Amino acid sequence: GAGVSQSPSNKVTEKGKDVELRCDPISGHTALYWYRQSLGQGLEFLIYFQGNSAPDKSGLPSDRFSAERTGGSVSTLTIQRTQQEDSAVYLCASSSTGGAIYEQYFGPGTRLTVT
Amino acid sequence: DQQVKQNSPSLSVQEGRISILNCDYTNSMFDYFLWYKKYPAEGPTFLISISSIKDKNEDGRFTVFLNKSAKHLSLHIVPSQPGDSAVYFCAASLNQAGTALIFGKGTTLSVSS
Numbered sequence A: 001g002a003g004v005s006q007s008p009s010n011k012v013t014e015k016g017k018d019v020e021l022r023c024d025p026i027s028g029h030t031a032l033y034w035y036r037q038s039l040g041q042g043l044e045f046l047i048y049f050q051g052n053s054a055p056d057k058s059g060l061p062s063d064r065f066s067a068e069r070t071g072g073s074v075s076t077l078t079i080q081r082t083q084q085e086d087s088a089v090y091l092c093a094s095s096s097t098g099g100a101i102y103e104q105y106f107g108p109g110t111r112l113t114v115t
Numbered sequence B: 001d002q003q004v005k006q007n008s009p010s011l012s013v014q015e016g017r018i019s020i021l022n023c024d025y026t027n028s029m030f031d032y033f034l035w036y037k038k039y040p041a042e043g044p045t046f047l048i049s050i051s052s053i054k055d056k057n058e059d060g061r062f063t064v065f066l067n068k069s070a071k072h073l074s075l076h077i078v079p080s081q082p083g084d085s086a087v088y089f090c091a092a093s094l095n096q097a098g099t100a101l102i103f104g105k106g107t108t109l110s111v112s113s
Helices: none
Strands: A005-007 A010-013 A020-023 A031-037 A041-050 A065-069 A077-078 A088-095 A110-115 B008-015 B019-026 B032-038 B045-051 B057-058 B062-066 B072-077 B086-093 B099-105 B109-113
Touching: A005 A088, A005 B062, A010 A020, A020 A088, A020 A110, A031 A077, A041 A077, A041 B099, A077 A088, A110 B008, B008 B019, B019 B032, B019 B062, B019 B086, B019 B109, B045 B057, B045 B072, B072 B086
Parallel strands: A010 A110, B008 B109
Antiparallel strands: A005 A020, A020 A077, A031 A041, A031 A088, A065 A077, A088 A110, B019 B072, B032 B045, B032 B086, B057 B062, B062 B072, B086 B099, B086 B109
16 A cells, blocks of 8 residues: 655755655554754654644644645645755655554655755 | 653664664653655555563564563564565564654665575
């Protein structure tokens, strides 16, 4: 079956512009996670959605970052007024139930470059 | 301050030999640990996990060992194969109902034939 997909695969934007990154989770997965990986770093948790519960936004680095999950499926991560330090690979993952212990299936990521 | 540390950025091993990837953590509240494998231009894929109530979990060529007193875990791959060449990430979870995985920076394994 189809895995987690993300679009675009690459995004180059100018400093100060807004960007939207999209994630299509595996059908039926109730949990969706966003992470980012900056150069030379591990994966950094950003936000987590589980069903209809309020999202866990504890990992968002600033109020320029926000995310939505519409209809319990597709999610969009929005970064407003992008900065060069936002350059990273943004990874989306989904799992069949909530809780980090359950296997998370990752998408290929979106490489964001802020010039 | 990193809570999950993979101090070796890279490891080179010959095909057929054992690969040992190490991971240290600082938070004694972590109670679940996972290893992910990542190929270039792909997302990480789950490899193996271990609960804090165990000290060993084995799955085929992959075995994870956990030493809680030392706050250390390791992934053993035996025998190593060229297809195992990838970046390996260690991750930890604060509790079984938790949400965020905390990842190390990864170790790049190269297996030569």
